[in-house]
Amino acid sequence: MALPLEKYLRVGKLPHIWCPGCGHGIITQAIIRAIDELGLDTQKTVVVSGIGCSSRAPGYMNFDTLHTTHGRAIAFATGIKMANPELKVIVITGDGDAAAIGGNHLIHAARRNIGLTVICFNNNIYGMTSGQYSPLTPTGSYASTAPYGMVERPFDLCELVKGAGGTFVARSTAYHARHLTNVIKDALKYDGFAFVDALSQCPTYFGRRNRLRTPMDMLNWMRDHAVSASSWEKMSPEEREGKFPIGVLVNQPSRELTKVYGEILAQARKEAGANA
Amino acid sequence: MKEGKPRLLLGNEACVEGAIAAGLKFFAGYPITPSTEIAELCAQYLPQVGGKFIQMEDEIASMAAVCGASLAGVKSMTATSGPGFSLKQENIGFAVQAEIPCVVVDVQRVGPSTGMPTSAAQGDVMQSRWGTHGDHEIVVLSPSSVLEAYTLTVTAFNIAEELRTPVILLMDEMVGHLREKVILPDRSELMVKARPKPDLPPGQYKPYADYGDPAKVAPLAAFGEGYRFHVTGLTHGEDGFPTNNPDVGARQIKRISEKIASRKKDLPQPEELFTDDAEVFVFAFGGTARSAKKAVRDARAMGLKAGLIRAITVWPFLEEPLLRAKAKKPKAVIVPEMNLGQIILPVKRVMGDACPVIGINKVGGRYIEPDEILDAIKEAILGGSAS
Known part of the structure; x- marks a missing residue:
């Protein structure tokens, strides 16, 4: 039986490399569903990634796809978008890729408001290298490089991007698959830098070390701790303790970088013509 | 610009004019002495010819953006000096492996480390050859005059586009900051090579085709043209997808070296x-x-x-x-x-x-x-x- 989303997949490259129970397939499917529901032009859509488990997703997706160096997906994508603003450029990254080694590119892309849709598959662990702590690993959690518990404090990625000037920031989870699809659709429709923190589960390298032994334990944890953005607004600091908001958290449209640069181009050409 | 008339030009300035004559349409950079004039002049001139300039957040990002822009189909360049050249090396290796044409200018200064930023040196000879990890040939060209900074930049683009490889323009502070009277050649006298385009339809296109002749390099489609191909830094087969097959891997690694080694006679001779x-x-x-x-x-x-x-x-x-x-x-x-x-x-x-x-x-x-x-x-x- 043909999958309804088969035209977006390189079926010949399957099966994927992800472990049983991994959340990355759910998020990849949400992206593909969002693309399908929006009817994006598959010839004009480019998917760029860095290094890590999540960054293998583009290899299975039937678009122009670019699997770059660790942390640099957003910087490569910036070059693509600047060179050809007609393209829809989607970046798939992980929490280590986006927030540790690539943190600088994340905040600067947000500041520039360049038209990229960045989806962070956030499983708060380095899965590809078998379970070292990331900047998203919660304090006290265990990781192969945090055998006594994580001593550092984690980022809140949405707050980070917001603080860097991000004009569209959203969060959802692998548990909320339909909600996640809708949030990604909003991000893809947004004209500017759009960031989606997509919580994923890594049962193999995070769950097993942290008393969330099965994928369902981890998905249920997302269900039990996520709060809609509208409810979050009404909650007291005490009520918010241990919870996190999902939904569109920032939506403050601002002029997109390549459009602003397009105006510079027109002006420079006019001046060059006048001086010739 | 003003070809055919005597002009007093800086080496770095001649490099930018050469790049634009060669069809440069994208520059990403980060300020670093003694190469900064190249970024400044690209910021000024590129928009006048429909090109794009961006000052990235760091040297690594600049090299990444250059690779991205080149994959989107435009001639791309960055410029730096020793410390920045070191930071770019990982992504230069990516461009080698993924066969992305681009030009990287290194205006050498005294090192190691921050060294003497405004003083001349030629200490990056080995960095230009061996700065990345793994095994590969690389093309490095070095001009001795302001005029040659112009002509060799054009040559660097031609080689980069034809062989699908990064080309390093190894300048030094002496030439980069030298002001010399030059008469730039007329544009009609310059040989400027366009990027070869695939002649096969998307279903049959192999972005990393091995023709059995190392001198023959597969043309590079641009993102957005309908080819929907995959580019990765992982060792890959002819279709561009990663492989763990040792024979396929060995063939790919050898091919990207041999495409340069087999073309020594076509490179600028001493x-x-x-x-x-x-x-x-x-x-x-x-x-x-x-x-x-x-x-x-x-x-x-x-x-x-x-x-x-x-x-x-x-x-x-x-x-x-x-x-x-x-x-x-x-x-x-x-x-x-x-x-x-x-x-x-x-x-x-x-x-x-x-x-x-x-x-x-x-x-x-x-x-x-x-x-x-x-x-x-x-x-x-x-x-x-x-x-």
């Missing part, structure tokens, strides 16, 4: 001066070759048979003129360079025991003066009677 009857050869490149040329001319004026071999292509190392010199059983080969001895290593390898290979090495920012090279020529030809 300039030779008075080499036919020379008894002593000076081997030099970049800014130092200017002093070497004067020294060789002065020696000839004194009746001393000195000759110059000036490398324009630094890597791959073009041995042919040195092999001809070796056959003449010379008294010495003198190698002046503003480092502690880098390009002398392949020169020694080629010359073997045929004759002494003498380095003139200066670090700390002072140029090597013609008389220092002339003294070495005298010493080699006249021996103890030189003084």
Whole structure:
């Protein structure tokens, strides 16, 4: 039986490399569903990634796809978008890729408001290298490089991007698959830098070390701790303790970088013509 | 711009004009002395020709953006100096592996580390060759004059586009910050190569096709043209997808080296001066070759048979003129360079025991003066009677 989303997949490259129970397939499917529901032009859509488990997703997706160096997906994508603003450029990254080694590119892309849709598959662990702590690993959690518990404090990625000037920031989870699809659709429709923190589960390298032994334990944890953005607004600091908001958290449209640069181009050409 | 008229140009400025003449449409950079003028002038000129400029958040991002823009189908370049060149190396390796055409300018300054940012050096000879990880050939070109900074930048783009590889333009502060009177060639006289386009439909296109002939390189489709292909830094097969097959991997790694090694004859050949009857050869490149040329001319004026071999292509190392010199059983080969001895290593390898290979090495920012090279020529030809 043909999958309804088969035209977006390189079926010949399957099966994927992800472990049983991994959340990355759910998020990849949400992206593909969002693309399908929006009817994006598959010839004009480019998917760029860095290094890590999540960054293998583009290899299975039937678009122009670019699997770059660790942390640099957003910087490569910036070059693509600047060179050809007609393209829809989607970046798939992980929490280590986006927030540790690539943190600088994340905040600067947000500041520039360049038209990229960045989806962070956030499983708060380095899965590809078998379970070292990331900047998203919660304090006290265990990781192969945090055998006594994580001593550092984690980022809140949405707050980070917001603080860097991000004009569209959203969060959802692998548990909320339909909600996640809708949030990604909003991000893809947004004209500017759009960031989606997509919580994923890594049962193999995070769950097993942290008393969330099965994928369902981890998905249920997302269900039990996520709060809609509208409810979050009404909650007291005490009520918010241990919870996190999902939904569109920032939506403050601002002029997109390549459009602003397009105006510079027109002006420079006019001046060059006048001086010739 | 203004071809055909005499102009007073800076080396870095000539590089930018050459790049634009070659069809540069995207520049990403980060400020670093002594290359910054290249970024500044690209910011000014590129929008006038419909090109794009962006100052990225760091050197790594600049190199990444250049790769991205090139994959989107436009001729792309970045410029830096030693410390920034080091930061770019991982993504230069990516461009080598993924076969992304681009030009990387390194205007060398004194190192290691921050060193002496405004002073000249030629300390990145080996970094330009071996700065990335893994095995691969790379094309490195080094201009000696402002005019050559222009023409060689055009050549760098042509090689990059034809061979689908990053090309390093290894400048030094001497040439980058040199102001010289130049008459730029008319655009109609320049050979500018367009990026070859695939002639197969998307279903049949292999972005990393192996034709069995290393000199033949698969054309690169642009993102957005409907080919929907995959690009990765992982070792990959002809279709661009990662592989763990050792035979496929070995073939890919060898092919990207052989496509350059097999084209040595098509790269800019060394300039030779008075080499036919020379008894002593000076081997030099970049800014130092200017002093070497004067020294060789002065020696000839004194009746001393000195000759110059000036490398324009630094890597791959073009041995042919040195092999001809070796056959003449010379008294010495003198190698002046503003480092502690880098390009002398392949020169020694080629010359073997045929004759002494003498380095003139200066670090700390002072140029090597013609008389220092002339003294070495005298010493080699006249021996103890030189003084």
